[in-house]
Amino acid sequence: MFRALLTSRLQAAFTAAGIQLPEGFSVSVVIASDTRYGDYQSNAAMTLAKQLKTNPRALAQQVADKLDVTDLCSKTSIDGPGFLNFTLSAEALAQRLALITQDDHFGVPQVEQTKRIVIDFSAPNIAKPMHVGHIRSTFIGDSLARVARFVGHDVITDNHIGDWGTQFGMILHGWKTILDHEALDKDPIQELVRVYKAVNAQTKADEAVLTTCRNELVKLQQGDPDNMEIWTRCVALSLEQLRQIYGQLDVHFDHYLGESAYNDKLAPLVEDLLTNGIAEISDGATCVFFRDVPELADKPCLIRKSDGGFLYATTDLATIDHRINDWMADEIWYVVGAPQELHFRQLFQVAKKRGQTTRMQHIAFGSILGQDGKMFKTRSGESVGLLEVLDEAVERAAAVVAEREGLTDLEKTQIAEVIGTGAVKYAELSQHRMTDYKFSWDKMLALQGNTAPYLINAYVRTKSIFRKLDGEVTLTPDLTITEAAERALAIKLAQFAETTHDVLLDFRPNLLASYLYELADTYHSFYEACNVLRSEGAVRNTRLTLCEATSRVLKAGLGLLGIRTTERM
RNA sequence: GCGCCCGUAGCUCAGUGGACUAGAGCAGCGGAUUUCUAAUCCGUAGGUCGCAGGUUCGAUCCCUGCCGGGCGCGCCA
Numbered sequence: 250m251f252r253a254l255l256t257s258r259l260q261a262a263f264t265a266a267g268i269q270l271p272e273g274f275s276v277s278v279v280i281a282s283d284t285r286y287g288d289y290q291s292n293a294a295m296t297l298a299k300q301l302k303t304n305p306r307a308l309a310q311q312v313a314d315k316l317d318v319t320d321l322c323s324k325t326s327i328d329g330p331g332f333l334n335f336t337l338s339a340e341a342l343a344q345r346l347a348l349i350t351q352d353d354h355f356g357v358p359q360v361e362q363t364k365r366i367v368i369d370f371s372a373p374n375i376a377k378p379m380h381v382g383h384i385r386s387t388f389i390g391d392s393l394a395r396v397a398r399f400v401g402h403d404v405i406t407d408n409h410i411g412d413w414g415t416q417f418g419m420i421l422h423g424w425k426t427i428l429d430h431e432a433l434d435k436d437p438i439q440e441l442v443r444v445y446k447a448v449n450a451q452t453k454a455d456e457a458v459l460t461t462c463r464n465e466l467v468k469l470q471q472g473d474p475d476n477m478e479i480w481t482r483c484v485a486l487s488l489e490q491l492r493q494i495y496g497q498l499d500v501h502f503d504h505y506l507g508e509s510a511y512n513d514k515l516a517p518l519v520e521d522l523l524t525n526g527i528a529e530i531s532d533g534a535t536c537v538f539f540r541d542v543p544e545l546a547d548k549p550c551l552i553r554k555s556d557g558g559f560l561y562a563t564t565d566l567a568t569i570d571h572r573i574n575d576w577m578a579d580e581i582w583y584v585v586g587a588p589q590e591l592h593f594r595q596l597f598q599v600a601k602k603r604g605q606t607t608r609m610q611h612i613a614f615g616s617i618l619g620q621d622g623k624m625f626k627t628r629s630g631e632s633v634g635l636l637e638v639l640d641e642a643v644e645r646a647a648a649v650v651a652e653r654e655g656l657t658d659l660e661k662t663q664i665a666e667v668i669g670t671g672a673v674k675y676a677e678l679s680q681h682r683m684t685d686y687k688f689s690w691d692k693m694l695a696l697q698g699n700t701a702p703y704l705i706n707a708y709v710r711t712k713s714i715f716r717k718l719d720g721e722v723t724l725t726p727d728l729t730i731t732e733a734a735e736r737a738l739a740i741k742l743a744q745f746a747e748t749t750h751d752v753l754l755d756f757r758p759n760l761l762a763s764y765l766y767e768l769a770d771t772y773h774s775f776y777e778a779c780n781v782l783r784s785e786g787a788v789r790n791t792r793l794t795l796c797e798a799t800s801r802v803l804k805a806g807l808g809l810l811g812i813r814t815t816e817r818m
Numbered sequence: 819g820c821g822c823c824c825g826u827a828g829c830u831c832a833g834u835g836g837a838c839u840a841g842a843g844c845a846g847c848g849g850a851u852u853u854c855u856a857a858u859c860c861g862u863a864g865g866u867c868g869c870a871g872g873u874u875c876g877a878u879c880c881c882u883g884c885c886g887g888g889c890g891c892g893c894c895a
Contacts, residue, residue: 282834292836299874329837330875374895414895508895534893544821547891554893561895588889590822615823615888622887649857668857680831683823685888691844692830698843699831702857714854763832766842777850777859796854818857 250358250746251321251345252278255289255335258318263293265315268308271300278335280744286326287334288740295331305331342739343728343791349742349798350724355805357746359401367405367572368394370584371500374411375487375507376420376441379494380632381688382586382625385614388677390584391500391811392758393612396749399809405503405576409568410491412484412507418466419448422458424479425465437486470512470558484509494636498670499811511567515559518567519552527602528552537599550595565596573607580608582756587613587683612756615685622687633688642694643669649696656817664815669694671701671812678810679762699766701812704803707769707776708814711800714781714793716816728791734771734778735795741771742798745806758810765806772799 255278263270270276276293283290294309301308309331316333318325323338348356370390373379379387390406398404423444432440452459469476488505495501519535522528528537533555539545552563572578583593593611600609616624625632647665650656656664676693680686696702730736748764751757781792804814 277835279835283837286837290837295836332837372895411895416895532892536892547820549892551892556893558893560893564895586889587823589895591890592895613823618888624889646857653855653857655855681833684831685824686830689830695844697857700843700857703843706857710854710858717854759832763842766832770842773858774860776854780854782854817855 250356250750251289251337251341251743252280252747253358254321255291255318258316258321259291259293259312259333262312262316266311268297268311270297274300280747281334286328286332287324287336289335289337291333291335292331294327294333298331309333337740337743339730339736342730342736342743345743346728346730346739346794346798347726349745349801350794354399355745355798355802356743357400357749363401363403364579365403365405365577366397366580366582367407367576367578368397368582368584369407369409369568370394370582371495371502372409372411372585373491374414374416376416376438376445376483378438378442379491379635380625381617381635381638382632383635384638384673384677385617385682386584386586387498387500388674388811389612389614389682389756389758390582391498392678392761392809393582393584393753393756395809395811396752396758396761399805400749400753405578406501407504407506407572408502410488410505410507412487413509413512413564415466416445417469417480417483418462418464419452420445420483421465421469421476421479422462423448424483433486438490441483441487497639497666498674499813506568506571508564511564511571514567514570515563518570519559519563522552522599522603525603527599537595537602539595539598542598545595545598548591548595550599562592562596562599565592566599569596569600569605569607569609573605578607580610582610582612584612584614587615589613610756612682614682618685618687625688638673638693639670641690642673645669645694646672646696646702650818653818660817664818667813667815668696668702668705668818671705671807672696674810674812675701675704675762678758679766681759682757701807702818704765704769704807705812705814706818707772708800708803708807709816709818710772710776711796711803712816714796715800717782718793724794724797725790727787728794729787730791731788732779734775735791738771738775738795738799741768742795742802745802749806749809752809761806761809765803765810768799768802768806772803 256276259278260276263276274297276291278289278291281287281290294312295305298305298308306327309327313325313327313333316325318335321337321341322335324336326334328334345356368390371383371387373383394404394406420441427447428444429440448462452462465476469480519528522537523535528535531549534551535553536549536551538549550562551560553559569581572581590611590613597609619625643665646669647661650661650665672695673693679699730739744764748761752761775795779792781789781796784792807814
C-alpha cells in the first residue's frame with residue numbers, strides 16, 4: 250500500500266540525510282487531509298524539528314533531497330511550515346488499479362504474523378428475545394472477525410451465550426406452574442418470556458415465590474434431573490431460534506459455548522485461586538483483591554458468593570482458561586458494552602496474577618438509548634426486538650423495490666432482504682463504537698443518503714455496465730488516467746488497503762464504512778462525469794478497469810461489514 | 819464521593835496524531851434525466867467544534883479546571 254511504501258522511503262531518506270531519529274520517534278505518512286497539496290503527507294520534519302529545536306523547513310529540505318520516490322510520485326513538495334507532500338504518478342496509480350482487479354486480496358497486504366484470535370461477541374441470553382441492544386455487539390464483533398480473517402489472522406468466533414443465569418429460577422418455577430404448552434410450540438421464546446415476566450411480577454408481590462424460585466435454581470445447579478430436563482429443552486428451543494436469526498443476519502459462530510459449559514470448572518478454579526493465595530475470603534465471599542493496583546485497590550473481584558454460588562467473573566475466568574489452553578489463543582477480544590469496563594479490568598488483572606500473558610482486549614461500545622436518553626432496560630423495561638427491526642427494514646426496502654421494473658418477484662424479495670438487513674447493519678457500523686445513540690426507526694431504516702443502499706447502488710451500477718458488455722470483458726494493462734474524476738476514483742480505490750488495516754488498530758469498523766461511503770460517492774460522481782460504454786480505446790479500457798476495481802472493492806468492503814450485495818436493484 | 823465515556827450545523831452523526839474555506843446525511847431551497855436503471859448527480863443555505871484557562875509559531879483536536887448528559891463502583895449477568 251502507498252502509505253507503507255512512502256513511509257519506508259521517507260524513513261530511508263532520513264537515514265540517508267544522516268539524521269538521527271530520537272528514541273521512540275516514528276516517521277509517519279498519512280493520507281492527505283487537504284488534497285490540494287498532494288495525495289499523501291507527512292509532518293515528520295515538523296515534529297522532529299521541534300524536538301531537535303531546528304528549522305522545520307530546512308530539515309524537510311534536507312530529507313527531501315535524499316528522497317527517492319520517482320517510481321511512485323510525479324511530484325513531492327515542501328509546503329507551509331514544513332509539510333512533506335506526495336503526489337502519486339498516473340503510472341503508479343494505474344499499476345495499483347491493475348493489481349486490485351487481479352489480486353485475491355485487492356492489494357490489501359496480509360499481516361506479517363498470523364495470530365489466533367478468539368472473538369467473543371453477541372452473547373444473548375437464553376429464553377429472552379434478542380433486542381436492539383444486541384445489535385452493537387453482534388455487528389461490530391462479526392465485522393471485526395471478518396476483517397481480522399481477511400488480513401490473515403486465524404480467528405475463532407465464540408458465542409458465549411447466557412444459558413446459566415439466575416433467570417432460570419423464575420423460568421423453572423413458571424414452567425411448572427403456568428406454562429402454556431400450545432403457545433410454547435408456536436413461539437417458544439415468546440412463551441418463555443411471558444412466563445418469565447409473569448413470575449417476575451409474582452416475586453415482586455410475594456416473597457415466598459422468590460424463595461421458591463431460588464430453590465428451583467439451587468436444585469438445577471445441583472443437577473436435579475427434572476430441572477435439568479426443563480433447562481435442556483429451554484436451551485434447545487432458544488438455540489434453534491437464535492440460529493435462525495443469525496442465519497438471517499449472515500452472522501456465523503465457530504462455537505456456541507455458553508456459560509453452562511464451564512460449570513464443572515468453577516469449583517476447582519476457585520479452590521486453585523485460594524490455594525495459590527490469589528483469592529481470599531472476605532465477609533464470607535471469595536474475592537481477589539488488587540491492593541497493588543491503585544485504581545482497583547477498593548474494588549475486589551468476587552468469584553464466589555457467601556452462599557457458595559459462583560459469579561459472572563468465575564465463569565469468565567474458566568472461559569479464559571479454555572481459550573488459552575485448548576484453543577491456544579494469542580489474543581482474546583471481548584465485544585461487550587462499555588458499562589462492563591470495570592468487570593473486564595478486574596478480569597484481566599486476575600488473569601495477570603495467574604500468569605496468563607495472552608493479550609486480552611475489551612472492545613467496548615456505547616449504549617443504545619431510548620427516546621428519554623436513558624439506556625434501554627433489558628430486565629424490566631421494554632425494548633425493541635431485533636426481529637421486529639429487521640422485519641420492518643425489509644418491509645420498507647420491499648416498498649421501494651416494488652416500484653422497480655424488470656425484476657421478478659423472487660428477485661424483489663431477495664433484494665429487499667439484502668437491502669433491509671444491510672441498512673440496519675450499516676446504520677450501526679457507520680457509527681463510532683463509543684458514542685451512545687438514541688434508537689430511531691428512521692435512522693436505522695433510512696434508505697437514502699449515507700446508507701447501505703447508497704453503497705449497494707454504486708455496486709449495482711458497476712454491474713450493469715458489465716452486463717451491457719455481454720461477456721466482452723478484456724481488460725488490458727493499457728491504462729491512461731487523465732480525467733480528474735478517474736484520478737480521484739483510482740486514489741480512493743488504492744486507499745482500501747490502508748483503511749482495512751486501520752480498522753484493527755482501534756477496532757473500528759466505522760472507518761471502513763465511511764471509506765466505502767466515500768468510495769461510492771466518488772464512483773457516483775465518476776459515473777456522471779465519465780461515460781464508460783461510449784468511450785473508446787485506452788480510455789474505455791481504463792474506465793472499465795476502474796469499474797471492475799470499484800465493483801470488487803465495494804463487494805469485498807461491504808462483505809467485511811457483513812453486508813451483502815445484489816446484482817440489480 | 820470516586821472512576822470511565824460523551825458534549826461538533828435545526829436533527830442524527832463523522833473527522834482532525836497541529837495547515838488557509840471543520841465535513842456528511844436528513845430536513846430546507848434551486849437545478850440536472852427521452853440515461854451506462856435517479857435508491858443518483860450538481861448547486862445553495864446552515865456551526866465562536868459545551869465553557870474557561872494553559873502549552874505552542876499554530877488547538878475543535880494535547881493538558882488542567884468547571885458545566886451538562888450517560889454509565890459503573892462486593893455477593894445479578
